[in-house]
Amino acid sequence: MITENNYEQHVLDYLEGNLTPDQHQKMELFLDQHPDIAAEIYGLQEVVLTPDLQVQFEPKAQLKQSEQGLGMYWGRYTMLVLLLLVGRVIWCLYNSSGIPKKLPSTQPMEQLTAPALMVEESSMMDPVGSNHLPTEKEDVPTPAVHSSATTPRESPHPPRSTPKHPLPQNISSDKTQVPNLDTTTSQPTPPALLMAEHPVPPEVIKPQVEPRPVVPTAVLNTIDVKKILPTKIQSKSSGQVLLAAHIQPVEAHPSQRGKRLPTASMWKRVAQAIVPESFMVNN
Amino acid sequence: MTTKEYNNCVDQFSDGVFRFILKNLRHRADAEDIVQVAFERLWKKHKTIPSESARSFLFTTAYRYMIDWIRKNERVQTLEKHPDQYQQFAPDSQRSFEARELLEKSLIILPEVQRSAVLLRDYEGYSYKEIAALLDLTEAQVKVYIFRARKKLKAFINNAHKTA
Numbered sequence: 020m021i022t023e024n025n026y027e028q029h030v031l032d033y034l035e036g037n038l039t040p041d042q043h044q045k046m047e048l049f050l051d052q053h054p055d056i057a058a059e060i061y062g063l064q065e066v067v068l069t070p071d072l073q074v075q076f077e078p079k080a081q082l083k084q085s086e087q088g089l090g091m092y093w094g095r096y097t098m099l100v101l102l103l104l105v106g107r108v109i110w111c112l113y114n115s116s117g118i119p120k121k122l123p124s125t126q127p128m129e130q131l132t133a134p135a136l137m138v139e140e141s142s143m144m145d146p147v148g149s150n151h152l153p154t155e156k157e158d159v160p161t162p163a164v165h166s167s168a169t170t171p172r173e174s175p176h177p178p179r180s181t182p183k184h185p186l187p188q189n190i191s192s193d194k195t196q197v198p199n200l201d202t203t204t205s206q207p208t209p210p211a212l213l214m215a216e217h218p219v220p221p222e223v224i225k226p227q228v229e230p231r232p233v234v235p236t237a238v239l240n241t242i243d244v245k246k247i248l249p250t251k252i253q254s255k256s257s258g259q260v261l262l263a264a265h266i267q268p269v270e271a272h273p274s275q276r277g278k279r280l281p282t283a284s285m286w287k288r289v290a291q292a293i294v295p296e297s298f299m300v301n302n
Numbered sequence: 303m304t305t306k307e308y309n310n311c312v313d314q315f316s317d318g319v320f321r322f323i324l325k326n327l328r329h330r331a332d333a334e335d336i337v338q339v340a341f342e343r344l345w346k347k348h349k350t351i352p353s354e355s356a357r358s359f360l361f362t363t364a365y366r367y368m369i370d371w372i373r374k375n376e377r378v379q380t381l382e383k384h385p386d387q388y389q390q391f392a393p394d395s396q397r398s399f400e401a402r403e404l405l406e407k408s409l410i411i412l413p414e415v416q417r418s419a420v421l422l423r424d425y426e427g428y429s430y431k432e433i434a435a436l437l438d439l440t441e442a443q444v445k446v447y448i449f450r451a452r453k454k455l456k457a458f459i460n461n462a463h464k465t466a
């Protein structure tokens with residue numbers, strides 16, 4: 020039933036021919052009964068909006084997405100990783116191309132590492148306060164034999180224990196041996212012994228002829244300070260070797276008792292065998 | 303929906319959505335912003351929206367965003383109170399035909415829901431059912447709104463011819 024209250028929802032279908040034949044007849048009957056409404060809908064089909072196709076959304080490109088998707092990002096990431104790898108390889112090749120690290124042209128005598136000679140010496144002497152000596156099983160930190168200026172360079176080597184050979188032969192055979200710092204019985208080394216033991220090339224020593232007092236306190240800056248034999252030697256030149264004649268062994272270590280202890284003359288011979296005579300101080 | 307299908311939607315529907323919003327707001331920049339928002343939302347959900355539903359999603363999103371925009375701004379209401387200002391926002395192509403210009407002007411007198419329903423029907427060719435879904439109305443309501451809109455447009459044009 021089409022009435023004045025519901026005819027609006029059927030008008031468009033009537034004009035567009037979407038009504039069923041039954042509804043179409045009812046609608047025509049209704050319009051015949053209401054000529055004012057029939058006048059309203061007359062010509063209504065002509066009121067149709069037509070889009071202006073020239074009006075377009077211009078920034079279409081901003082809305083579009085890249086169709087390459089993840090592949091594009093994979094390509095970028097792959098390139099980045101390759102660049103990093105190439106850079107890493109170049110860096111490794113450059114560093115391993117044999118360019119030596121710069122060493123200081125002069126090295127103070129106080130900075131020389133503790134030689135093996137001192138290991139032999141300390142193992143044969145009874146140090147002061149030996150009850151504080153750590154056992155071989157204990158993990159003892161590396162003695163700080165360096166001065167406050169620089170840090171000595173350490174070489175990788177296995178820890179050494181008490182030497183098995185007599186002192187002179189051992190020294191002569193250990194001329195080129197890497198100094199040992201890890202021994203548990205090592206003591207801070209006076210400069211003289213350091214120089215006598217460590218094979219320092221002359222070109223390294225010569226520039227240090229400039230007078231520079233050797234202060235034993237630089238060596239005493241260690242944890243084993245009580246084990247260092249007192250010496251008041253003041254050298255006029257740091258480039259000269261101070262012989263071990265000034266150092267007197269106090270008492271043999273209990274483990275070395277009964278053995279022959281090195282005397283001052285022995286130390287002197289050892290030093291002369293290692294250090295050129297021009298650097299010697301005749302006392 | 304794949305990225306390619308989404309880009310096809312941009313090519314196919316961006317102009318229609320833009321015209322639909324432009325006829326309602328009569329402001330090109332705002333219409334472009336709303337179209338952009340609609341496509342951004344489509345892209346965010348493009349994996350879950352099939353390409354067949356993209357068109358209705360775009361028009362629905364744009365329409366709802368436009369309604370929010372109208373409520374936040376009183377630009378449209380101001381223009382309806384001062385219809386003379388409409389001319390400066392109208393596209394140049396609209397002035398090409400006098401009849402079209404008159405008909406387009408008459409859109410101003412329509413309430414927003416009637417205007418949207420007519421535009422969707424005439425511009426985009428949506429069915430009444432689709433328009434009802436887009437505008438969140440019943441199908442009968444859509445038919446009534448469109449009928450009333452056409453009746454007003456017809457009366458507006460007749461009055462314009464009489465005064466001319």
